[in-house]
Amino acid sequence: MYTLRDILYASSIAVVGASGKPSKMGHKLLNNLIEGGFQGKIYPINPKEPELMGLPCYKSLSDVEGSIDLIVVCVPAAAVAGTLREAGKKGVKGAIIISGGFREIGNDDMEAELLSIAREYGMRIIGPNCQGINYTANQMCATWPVVITQGAIGLVTQSGTIGAEIELRAEAEGIGVTCFAALGNKLDITEVDFINFFVEDPHVKVIALNIEGIAKGSGFQEAVIKAAKKKPVVILKPGRTAKGQVAVASHTKSLAGNDALFSVFCKKYGIIRANDITEMYDCCKLAAMLPCPPNNKLLIMTSSGGSGILATDTADENGVDIMPLSETAKAPLRDSLPSQCVISNPLDLTGDATSERYGDASDIICQYADKLGYGTLLMIYGDPIPGAAEVAQKVKEDGRISLIVSYLGGGSVQAAEVAEMSAAGIPVFPTPERAVKALSHLLDTKIEKEA
C-alpha cells in the first residue's frame, strides 16, 4: 500500500476536472499548483479542452503517456468512483478528492465505495470533501490559498479558513509553513497519518492541529503523546463551552468530548492548547523559530516602562519567572548605561534609548549569561528605534541566551526593522503580552532530549 509520503512527494500530478472557468474548483486547483511553483509534471484532465493555462489537456487519465503519482479530483461526486478506478489501473499512488457530496450529506455508501476501490489498488485517499494539501517542501500547492514560503510549521486543520489564516499570517511574516492539510471527511488518511509523518519530517519544527473531535480508536491520543515528546504540538480545539459543543456537533457531526479532560490530557503530556487563533499562530511562530529555552527565567529589556510592566504581569500570571537581576550584572550595567536607566528586571533603558544603548546593555547580558541564569531575553522596542534589528541579530548570533522581541509604537521604522528581524529568524511579536504568552506555552512542552 502506498503512503502519505508518496502523496506529499509526488513528482507528477493530474488535475481531474481541470477547468478554464475561474469559478470552478478545477480552475483554482490547476492554477494554484502552477502558481505554487510545482516542479514536476502537471496534467490537466478535461475531455473538452485542448489546453489549459498553457499546458496540454488530456481527455482522460489513461490518455496520459507518462506515469502519474497523484490525482487531484474536482469532478462531481457521481464521477469520482470511476475516476478512482481509472487511476488505480494507471498505477496512481494517491488521490486528493476535493469533490463533496458524500458522507457529509448522507451518501455514506458512495463514500465507502471510494475506499474499497482505493484499497484494491493500494491507492491512498485524502478527503473527500476536502480543501487539499500544500506541502511546500515539494512546492506542491494542491489547495488554496497559494502560500509558497517554506517554513517549519506542519499544520493539519479541520477548518480550511482557520488553517488558511495561520498560513497567510506565516506567509506575510516571511515565516512560511512546511505543510497545510485540510482533510475533509478523512475517509482514509487522517490527522494521525500526518502527525506521524511530521514527527519524522526534518522540515517540521512544530506540529499544529485544529481539530473539533477525536474519534475513539483513531489512535489520535497515542500519536500526539508520542509526537509531543519529539516536537512542540499546538492544538486549537473549539467546543470548550456547552453552546460551542452544540455547534461542533452540527458542523462536523463529531463529539467535542469533555473539555476539561482534554485540557488535563494536554497538560499531562506537554501539549500546547491554544485558546484562540491568535494564540495558535503565536505559538506556531515561536516554536518554529526558537527551540524551547532551558528554563522559565525571563529577563525583560525595554525602552517602554509601561510595556515592561505588561510583560511582567503576563509572565507572573503564566508561570514565567521574572527573576530579579543579580549584582553580577547590575554593576557593569550601571557603569555602562545613563543614570536614568532602571537597573532591574525589567531592565528599563527609558524612552530615549537608542539601538546603541540596547547594544551596550545586551552585550553585558550576553557576557554574563551563564552566571545570570536567564533562559530567555525579551527585548521590547517601544517607538521608532532604527538599528534595533542589528542589535537583535547580534544577540541571536551570540547564542548564549534565547531571544524574543516585541516591537510596538514604531510606525514605519518598526515595519522595516521587524521585517529584517523576521528574515533573520528572530521571533517578533506586536505586543509584549503576546510574546510572553507564547513563551509560557513553549515552556510547558515536554520534549525529551535525544539520547
Next chain:
Amino acid sequence: MYTLRDILYASSIAVVGASGKPSKMGHKLLNNLIEGGFQGKIYPINPKEPELMGLPCYKSLSDVEGSIDLIVVCVPAAAVAGTLREAGKKGVKGAIIISGGFREIGNDDMEAELLSIAREYGMRIIGPNCQGINYTANQMCATWPVVITQGAIGLVTQSGTIGAEIELRAEAEGIGVTCFAALGNKLDITEVDFINFFVEDPHVKVIALNIEGIAKGSGFQEAVIKAAKKKPVVILKPGRTAKGQVAVASHTKSLAGNDALFSVFCKKYGIIRANDITEMYDCCKLAAMLPCPPNNKLLIMTSSGGSGILATDTADENGVDIMPLSETAKAPLRDSLPSQCVISNPLDLTGDATSERYGDASDIICQYADKLGYGTLLMIYGDPIPGAAEVAQKVKEDGRISLIVSYLGGGSVQAAEVAEMSAAGIPVFPTPERAVKALSHLLDTKIEKEA
C-alpha cells in the same frame, strides 16, 4: 485661570527650543506640528536660527509680535522656569513641557517653582517630562508620532509607547483618534481634566486610559464614575500581579493599589477593564464605531463553521448569549439558502458561500430583526469573498441590527474588503474571538440613557 480647552484649541503655538537638528526634541516637535497640519500660527523660538522649516525663527517669545496661545517647551530643565515667566508676561495660556529633569530625578523644588509661576499668570501646564498632546480636532500634533486621521477615541496614556501603539493602529485602519495625551509628571493638568473634557467633547465617543496608579484625592474615581455613565471608558492598568506592582513602583513611583478591588470598581460602574494592549485597542475601536447594542443576544453568520464555533465559545465564556434561531427566520432562510447551509445559530452558510448568499441571508435577518430579538449580528467572512463589503454596508445602512464583522483567511481580497468596510464605519476584527471579546466588554458598560 485658563483651561485645558484653551490648550487644545490653541490657534497660535510657539515651539521654544525649536531646532534644525533631527536628533533634537525641538526638531521633532516643530516638524510634527507642521506635518500634522496645524492651521494656526507656528512660531519657532531659537536665538541662533533665522528660520526653521520654512518658518521665520524668533530669538524669544517677547520678540513675537502677535499673541501666543500655547508654548511647547523643549529647552533644558534649568531654562524652563525662565521660559514660563516670559510666557506668562506675554499672556500665553498654556505650556506643554516636554523637557525632563524635574521630579522624576528628584528635582522636586524645580518642578514646584514651575507651578507657582504658572499660577501667577493663570497659565496651565502639561508635563513636565511628557510626550505631549495630539488633538486631531484642532489638527494639533504637539507630540510624536504624527497621526492625522480624526477619530472618536479620546486617549490619555501613562506610557507614550502604549498610547502610540493604539494611535498607530487606529491610523492604519483609518479609524483615527480625537486625542492622544501623554502627561508625564502631571504637575498641573492630570487625567481627571482630560476625562472631564472628553465627557463633553462631541468628537469623543470612547474614553481610553492607560494608568499605572491612582493618587488619593486626585478625583480620578469620581471622574471615571461620572464619565462611564455618559460614554464607554476603557482602562488598561498594569500592575495586576505582585511582580508587576514592583515594576510599577520603580517606573512611575506610583502605587498600583489592590488589583482585585480595582476590578470590582470597574465592574460596578460599567468601566471596561482591558487585559492587554490588543484588548484595549479592540475595545476602543468597537466603542468608537458602534453604540452599545440594546441587548447581549448575538447571531453569528459565517462561511467558516470552525470560526463560528470559536465565536460561540468566546461568547459563551463572556456572557454573550448565542440565543437559538427562532422558527420565524428558519423557514424563510431554508427557502432562500442552499440545502447544505446549517440554519441555526451560528448560521453556517458553508465554505462555498458567496457575497450573494450572505446578502440573501442578511436580508432575511434584517427583515425579521424585531421579531428575532438579536442585538448584534456578527458576520464572519472566511476565505476571499469579493463583495463582502457591499453586503455589510447594506446591513449597516438598514440599521435594524448592530453589525460587527470578522474577516479571516482571505488574503489580498480580504485586505481590500476590510479597508472598504472600515471606511464605511463598520468595525472589522481579524479573528472572531477578538470581535466577540470586544463586544462582551462593550455590553458591560452602563451608559445612562439621555433624559
